[in-house]
Amino acid sequence: MSNAIRKRGKRSKQLKSFVLFGFLLTSILILVIAMVGRRDFGSTQKLILELLGPLQKVGTQLRGYGDGLQLKYQLLFKVHEENRLLREELQRYQEVNRQYREAVATNERLRRLLEFKDTLETPTLTARIVGKDPSLWFRTLTIDRGSSDGVQKAMPVVTVDGIVGQVINTSPHYAKVLLATDPNSAIDVLSQTTRSQGILKGTGSGAFQMHYVLKSVEIQEGDHVITSGLGGIFPKGLEVGVISKVSQSPRGMFQEIAIEPAVDFSQLEEVLIVLKENSLLEETFD
Amino acid sequence: MLVLVFFLLGVAIIVLQTTVFHLLPDWLGGPDLMFLLVVFLAHRADFIRGPLLLFLLGMVMDVASGMLLGVYPLIYLILFASLKGLARHVALNDTVFRIPLAVLAYLLVSGGLFVFLVLQTPDNPPVWSWSYIFLQMLLLALVASPVFLFFDLLFTEFSIRRFSSLLSQEKSGNRFKM
Numbered sequence: 001m002s003n004a005i006r007k008r009g010k011r012s013k014q015l016k017s018f019v020l021f022g023f024l025l026t027s028i029l030i031l032v033i034a035m036v037g038r039r040d041f042g043s044t045q046k047l048i049l050e051l052l053g054p055l056q057k058v059g060t061q062l063r064g065y066g067d068g069l070q071l072k073y074q075l076l077f078k079v080h081e082e083n084r085l086l087r088e089e090l091q092r093y094q095e096v097n098r099q100y101r102e103a104v105a106t107n108e109r110l111r112r113l114l115e116f117k118d119t120l121e122t123p124t125l126t127a128r129i130v131g132k133d134p135s136l137w138f139r140t141l142t143i144d145r146g147s148s149d150g151v152q153k154a155m156p157v158v159t160v161d162g163i164v165g166q167v168i169n170t171s172p173h174y175a176k177v178l179l180a181t182d183p184n185s186a187i188d189v190l191s192q193t194t195r196s197q198g199i200l201k202g203t204g205s206g207a208f209q210m211h212y213v214l215k216s217v218e219i220q221e222g223d224h225v226i227t228s229g230l231g232g233i234f235p236k237g238l239e240v241g242v243i244s245k246v247s248q249s250p251r252g253m254f255q256e257i258a259i260e261p262a263v264d265f266s267q268l269e270e271v272l273i274v275l276k277e278n279s280l281l282e283e284t285f286d
Numbered sequence: 287m288l289v290l291v292f293f294l295l296g297v298a299i300i301v302l303q304t305t306v307f308h309l310l311p312d313w314l315g316g317p318d319l320m321f322l323l324v325v326f327l328a329h330r331a332d333f334i335r336g337p338l339l340l341f342l343l344g345m346v347m348d349v350a351s352g353m354l355l356g357v358y359p360l361i362y363l364i365l366f367a368s369l370k371g372l373a374r375h376v377a378l379n380d381t382v383f384r385i386p387l388a389v390l391a392y393l394l395v396s397g398g399l400f401v402f403l404v405l406q407t408p409d410n411p412p413v414w415s416w417s418y419i420f421l422q423m424l425l426l427a428l429v430a431s432p433v434f435l436f437f438d439l440l441f442t443e444f445s446i447r448r449f450s451s452l453l454s455q456e457k458s459g460n461r462f463k464m
Contacts, residue, residue, distance in 0.1 A: 131304035131350060134316065136422065137399050137412055138352035142304070168353055178353055183407045204403075204412035206312075211410065266312050 109270060116160040117272060122235060124272045125149055127157075130174070139182035139202060139265075141165070145273060146173040154233055156274045162239035162262035163187065163227060164271050175273075180240075181206050181265055188231035189240050192224040198257070200225070200240060206265060208241055210257035217255070219246055225259055235274060289335050291444045295437075296323055296343040304350050315418065317425040318392065319433060320347060324362050325388040326437045328369035340366050354406075361395060385430040389423045396422075 110126075117124050131142035145151050147170045157164040157177050165179040166187075178185055181202035189200040189210060196217045198210040213219060223243045229236025245258040299319045307316035320343070327336045344359030351358070369391065396419055404411040 131301075132308045133351045134300075134303035134307060134318070134320075135351045136315070136396060136418070137403055140351065140353060142350065169349075176349070176353075182353070183403065183410045183412050184353055201410040203410075205415070209410065 112160045113270060113272060116158075120235065120272075120274065123275045125151065125275055127151075127175075127271050127273055129268055129271065137204065139165075139179040139185075139204065140168070141177040141179060141268070141271075143175050143177055143271060143273070144173065146171050146175050148172040150275055151175045151273055152276075155276055156234045156238075157271050158234075158238055158274060159263055159268065159271055161264070162241065163234060164263055164265075164268065166233060167273065177271075179265060180208065181261065186231075187234060187240070188228040189225050190228040191219055191243065192226050193220060194218050194223065197228055197230070200259065206261070207244075208259035208261055210243070210259055211254065213255045213257055215248055215253060215255055219243065219255060219257060221246055288331075288441070288444045289339055291440060292323075292327070292331075292339055293342055295440065296320065296339070297346055299323060300343075300346055300350050315422050315425065317429045318422065319429070321392055321395070322388060322426065322430055322433050323437065324365055325369065325384065325391060326434060326441075328366045329373065329384060330438075330441050333370070336366055336370075337363055357399075361399070365391060365395060384434060385427055388430055389427050392423055392426055393419065 113126060117126070125145055127143035127145040129141050130144050133140040141164075143157075151167055151170050153167055153170060155167045157166060163180055165177045165182070165185060167175050168178045169176040179202065180187060180200065181204065183202050183204045185200075185202045187200040188197070190197045194217070196213055196219050198213040200208050200210055203209055208225075210225065221243050225240040225243060227234040227236060227238040227240060239262045241259040241261040241263075243257055244260040245256075247256045249256060303316060303318070303320060310316050323343070324340060327339055331339065340362040341359050344362045347358040347362075348355050369387070372387075400412060400414055
């Protein structure tokens, strides 16, 4: 029994050696034939190649995809960084551009203001608006010129486009201006074409009304209204606005005249104060 | 301390309203934060610090707005007294009714001011616009909640009660302790 088992084990060992040797020999044989004979693939190699080829193709594509992905990721990172830098640069240039445009606009406004200043006979002072009335019912401004600059109560305030209002209070470095659109404001004006005279008052809502013009007096829509110079506050001939509507109520002896202001009060930034020596004007507000 | 902090806050609000808020479109107007501060002080401040603050802030507001000196202190003090009186006689929960009360008070104050101006300039009365007034009330209602919350935080932070409570902590509740 034990002899039989020993014999079977010995045979198995021999078989394994034969198989290994056989494969080795076959390989050597193939190598020798390949080296000596024609170097063409046999049918087996061709079949193997046919099967292997597509797999390699897929593998290569996958690798290529992976390489591409890696490259793209690297590029993306670079692009992201570059994009950030470009955005920062763009913001810097936009800011510079904004400052430039602002400077050009300010320059243009001040140039116009200066030209207008030269046309006025009386000396003027440029002022910047620092505050606007937040109330629904009052229309005033705060400007950065005060009594130390020679600004006094009742001095007229104008822009290139027309009248703005009058100074009502001053401190050494600031002054408060009552806008012509405030209902408390009253300015002597006249129609440029018909020379009809009246008193300009604010409606409180950004427009004017011309009061005390008799129904018998001719007045036209579209006509320009200017300061008459009679009130003693505003110089004569300053633009006020354009007559937008004329109506006559059955009652009363005066016409109702609406005037569209020449000045855009919502866009005011700089104004001119017309300096006057006449302190008698102060009595108007005292 | 509380008076100083709220005075500075009021001044900051006035500066904000007279400068930055004008960047908003004209048709929209701007929320009257100062009015909210007045309503807030009427609810939270006592009868000494409240009127003192409102008088001082009213004077500052007089300089920044309008042409009749004394209008704003008067409006603020009347509003303060009215809201205090209302809170004393009507059982209103402050936090619940504060916003609608502020909006309603805004309408009443605007109406009162309008009547005053009509009487002052009868030949050229100002124009009353319901749509604009309602828009301002809406704006006020929208911003009231966060603004009141901010005021509350400040008030709690700088209230003298904190100091007084700190002082009171020094005294022990143990009556037998020597």
